[in-house]
Amino acid sequence: MLERLNKMEAYYNELTEKISDPKIIEDQSTWRDLTKKHASMQETVETFQTYRKAQEQLAENREMLEQPGVDKEMEELVEADIEALEEESEKLWERLRILLLPKDPNDEKNVLLEIRGGTGGEEAALFAGDLLKLYSRYAEKQGWKTELLSSNITDIGGVKEVVMLIEGKGAYSRLKYESGVHRVQRVPETESGGRIHTSAATVAVLPEAEEVDIDINPNDVRVDIFCSSGPGGQSVNTTQSAIRLTHIPTGLVVSCQDEKSQHKNKDKAMKVLRSRLLEKAMDEQQGEQASTRKGMVGSGDRSERIRTYNFPQGRVTDHRIGLTSYRLEAVLQGEIEEFIEALTNADQAEKLKTAQE
Numbered sequence: 001m002l003e004r005l006n007k008m009e010a011y012y013n014e015l016t017e018k019i020s021d022p023k024i025i026e027d028q029s030t031w032r033d034l035t036k037k038h039a040s041m042q043e044t045v046e047t048f049q050t051y052r053k054a055q056e057q058l059a060e061n062r063e064m065l066e067q068p069g070v071d072k073e074m075e076e077l078v079e080a081d082i083e084a085l086e087e088e089s090e091k092l093w094e095r096l097r098i099l100l101l102p103k104d105p106n107d108e109k110n111v112l113l114e115i116r117g118g119t120g121g122e123e124a125a126l127f128a129g130d131l132l133k134l135y136s137r138y139a140e141k142q143g144w145k146t147e148l149l150s151s152n153i154t155d156i157g158g159v160k161e162v163v164m165l166i167e168g169k170g171a172y173s174r175l176k177y178e179s180g181v182h183r184v185q186r187v188p189e190t191e192s193g194g195r196i197h198t199s200a201a202t203v204a205v206l207p208e209a210e211e212v213d214i215d216i217n218p219n220d221v222r223v224d225i226f227c228s229s230g231p232g233g234q235s236v237n238t239t240q241s242a243i244r245l246t247h248i249p250t251g252l253v254v255s256c257q258d259e260k261s262q263h264k265n266k267d268k269a270m271k272v273l274r275s276r277l278l279e280k281a282m283d284e285q286q287g288e289q290a291s292t293r294k295g296m297v298g299s300g301d302r303s304e305r306i307r308t309y310n311f312p313q314g315r316v317t318d319h320r321i322g323l324t325s326y327r328l329e330a331v332l333q334g335e336i337e338e339f340i341e342a343l344t345n346a347d348q349a350e351k352l353k354t355a356q357e
Helices: 002-018 022-026 028-066 072-099 121-142 171-178 262-286 288-297 328-332 337-356
Strands: 111-117 145-153 159-167 180-186 197-207 221-226 242-247 252-256 307-310 315-318 323-325
Touching: 002 028, 022 028, 028 072, 072 337, 111 121, 111 171, 111 262, 121 145, 121 159, 121 171, 121 180, 121 197, 121 328, 145 252, 145 262, 159 171, 171 197, 171 337, 197 262, 221 262, 242 262, 252 262, 307 328, 315 328, 315 337, 323 337
Parallel strands: 180 307
Antiparallel strands: 111 159, 111 197, 145 159, 180 197, 221 242, 242 252, 307 315, 315 323
């Protein structure tokens, strides 16, 4: 591991020189690629340099203790410093092990977030609407940009299905653990008897696919054009601007009718189709792991769940890691960092365990 870190540092220093070279700066494409590589290695190299300095200081301190004539007070100070440096070195080494784990190539990508109301009828659609607000607020707190690509809203403001693009640095790395069935337990506003109902909504987080990731043959896509319609059959516009794309080889179907422009609807639908094809390709590559992840999203049945939002008790529980928070209102306002951090740490711990086996 030390040899690997030394080689990485040498390459990082080489890149530092290259991205400052006026000749390379002139070639913007090459400069961007090198800058991206440099940035991806920065945290690892800087952590390694801090670790090495701590090790050098430890060696100096131990050597000092071996010198003759060290008084008692100085000895105690040096020993305390050694203890602190050993603790710091251990934490830095553990961090380096995590930083050297294989990176998910999609981590820096933007996200296509799909939310669908599952079991529970109108109450499930209303909860899906709550999840849309939750993720919109989380994205806003991160300084990310959001755009609705496709939506199917019920008469009373619930969400049957919505697809939202979230653009921001590391969006996929932060949101990828949100895929799955989210369950809610609460008394619906329409419930006169005060009984608690259980409903569910599904969340799917897809990395946004670029054209370089997925090349779609135009001949493989059937394009259907139809009139848009709003909640309850209300006409959104009188022109035929809604688009339905069918990818013939896979049978994947994507519809978009939110824009009044047929061209804009087609562009948005292509974004969604491209990302779904990327997800399908990822599934095929990952085999059993992909089947497990796909199973997590499931059908929206109440029995399948990754997280439960219990309103009477004001709690949110993530069943994968056994984490419970009694800050339900804050979570609904987009404060989900506690869950994201815990899920990230659990995933890293599992990867470290696998790497050791």
